[in-house]
Amino acid sequence: MARSLDIRVRVNGTVYERSIEARKLLVDFIRDDLGLTGTHIGCEHGVCGACTVLLNGEPSQSCLIFAVQADGAEIISVEGLRRGHLLHPLQEAFSTAHGLQCGFCTPGMLLSAAYLLQTNPDPSEQDIRLALSGNICRCTGYVNIVKAVQTAARALKVRETDD
């Protein structure tokens, strides 16, 4: 079989068809082939979580998946969180609660946190810390990151009760 393959993926709602090398990592595909550079490459061996995306709705490290494996998949990267010009409540909260300094880990943090709030809208501090344990931040010490997720959880709840 070939070392180069055709794939079709839906990223943040847009369908892309590309011909790629089998060894290309999903994160490199997202960044280099699609130009979506919001997803970051940190350790490149599945330890830091900076490259976390939602693959078919579940958080996955895109440095540990070959892009060919994502053929037919639905991917959400950090660019897919906002709605039009509106930031996602998590993105707002990371900004207002100072949940980032250099921002390198933030895309992965946001997607792990987004998955947490989807599956557990009312997380305890412990739940948040566990959910983000696969994402390493070397600046903040996590206190404001946890606060940001709590703030976003409250904001999302208010919206739900509004409806």
Added chain:
Amino acid sequence: MKPPPFDYYAPRDVEEALALLERFGSDARVLAGGQSLVPLMNMRLAAPQQIVDINQIASLDYIEEHDGYLCIGALARHRTIEQSPLVAARCPLLSEAVRFIGHTQVRTRGTIGGSMAHADPAAEYPVVLATFDGVIIAQSSRDQRSIGWQQFFLGPYTVDLQPDEMVMEIRLRKPLQPAACAFFELSRRHGDFALVEASVQLEVDSAGACADVQIALGGVGGAPVRATSAEHYLCWRHVNQTHCKQAAALAAEELEPDDDLHASAEYRKQMASLLVTRALTQAANLAVRPNR
């Protein structure tokens, strides 16, 4: 770094996968969840010529019970096992252990078959397998083998699998008192590699004596170990704090862990004793005592 080039195959069924393994032999590697193989390839510690991606073989992704056994397909993800009501009811020790595997991002992708075949000395599943005297079902184009855990785990990252064989299923005997179990792990931070793991399955009779017990340890050698003298000591004895401590001391005594960067051998032995005591105590508290 980036992984070296390879030819990619995504077989649709087991027969096709086994034919590829037979054709390419040790040049090929099976790709399941990729949480160990892909980092090795990214770091260029592994450079397979062919990748046989089994993720599309849906028939390998199942959790079932048959004839007193819990049978788990090689492609079952950690996350699926973690959330399985069947596992929680029949083998809660496995549900407990799986929570120690990496982080959410690792558990959504990683598979039980992959973890067994990779055989990291600090992995959780091999210790669970040892606790229940479990077996690995491996298959090649030639035949199918049922391999006991003692024969399967040969050492660090080394298992009894031929290049043309693939892990198909993990089979655990269901415990009589499923709730009476405990899994404890010590690591530097949650989700990191274990320094020591202790796993206990206990059966307590109506008089409060130990009717059966399995104690297994991980992270303290190249392969998981069963603390047989501790088990022999505790059997038929009343399950109390003194006897649990004594059993744990016996379990630690037999270990021969290595010193490494993360912990000295002596520290690992002390922690093994502590974790086995805690695991036995928790299992005893959870034990259902019949006729009471």
